Structures are given as C-alpha cells and as structure tokens.
Amino acid sequence: MSGPSAALEKLHDFQQPAPPSWMPQTTAWYVLFAAVAALALWAIWSVARTWARNRYRRAALAELNITPPEQFSALLKRTALAAWPREAVAPLSGGTWLKFLDDSTAGRQFGAAPGSRIEEIAISGERVAPEEEQTLRAAAATWIRRHRVPA
Numbered sequence: 224m225s226g227p228s229a230a231l232e233k234l235h236d237f238q239q240p241a242p243p244s245w246m247p248q249t250t251a252w253y254v255l256f257a258a259v260a261a262l263a264l265w266a267i268w269s270v271a272r273t274w275a276r277n278r279y280r281r282a283a284l285a286e287l288n289i290t291p292p293e294q295f296s297a298l299l300k301r302t303a304l305a306a307w308p309r310e311a312v313a314p315l316s317g318g319t320w321l322k323f324l325d326d327s328t329a330g331r332q333f334g335a336a337p338g339s340r341i342e343e344i345a346i347s348g349e350r351v352a353p354e355e356e357q358t359l360r361a362a363a364a365t366w367i368r369r370h371r372v373p374a
Contacts (some may be wrong), residue, residue: 299341
C-alpha cells in the first residue's frame with residue numbers, strides 16, 4: 224500500500240477541546256446574580272403588596288357595574304371607609320362629603336353637576352336620565368380608580 228491511500232490511513236481525527244463551562248469564574252458574577260435576584264424578589268413583593276392593597280378598588284369597580292344610581296353615594300362611602308379611618312369618613316355628608324371626594328382626587332367631578340347630585344339622588348331616589356347615569360357612573364369609577372389616601 225503505497226500512494227495516496229497509505230497517506231490517508233496515517234491521519235488521525237481532530238481532537239476537540241472540552242466545551243467551556245458556563246459557570247461564572249469570578250466572585251463578582253455571583254454578587255451580580257444575587258443582586259439581580261434580590262431586586263426581582265423586591266419587585267415581585269412590591270407588585271403583590273400593591274395588588275393586595277387595591278383589592279377594595281377592584282371590588283368596588285365590580286360592584287359599580289351593577290349598582291343603581293341612587294346607591295352610588297353609598298358605594299363611594301363604603302369604598303372610602305375601606306381606605307380611610309372611620310372617624311374621618313363616616314360623619315361626612317352633603318357638601319362636606321362632596322368636597323372630600325373632590326379633595327381626594329385631582330379632579331373636580333363632584334363639585335359641579337351632575338356629580339354634585341349623587342347625594343340628592345340617593346335621598347330622593349328619583350330616576351336619572353341614561354346620559355346622566357353614565358356620567359355619574361364614569362365619575363364614580365374615576366374616583367374609585369384615582370383617589371389617593373394620605374400616608
């Protein structure tokens with residue numbers, strides 16, 4: 224056996240090196256991973272805490288969809304009682320209640336009509352026009368979503 228086939232028989236396969244390890248080689252990587260994990264845990268905890276704190280808002284918004292207009296004021300009062308101390312909210316009625324609603328949000332939805340009529344509608348039980356009902360429902364939903372409780 225001489226010639227080209229003899230030369231090919233003497234060749235060996237390439238020796239591949241071992242694949243590199245994916246494990247970090249320095250301590251700094253472990254510190255970075257620990258910091259990222261701590262940040263992720265804090266973010267999850269913060270989101271869960273906010274979600275739990277706003278449970279009463281979700282319940283109020285769900286109830287608002289089936290509440291008649293004469294019950295809007297009572298629903299807003301129950302929602303406020305879930306967020307503020309009873310002593311601050313329970314005695315409010317009339318103009319002071321409407322002022323409280325406006326002061327706890329950035330908007331002025333309850334200072335002027337039709338928002339200012341929620342107390343009157345609650346007391347008299349009068350029927351409300353569909354357009355006015357939609358406006359009152361939107362104002363109540365906005366207040367439920369956007370009110371801010373002082374810390």
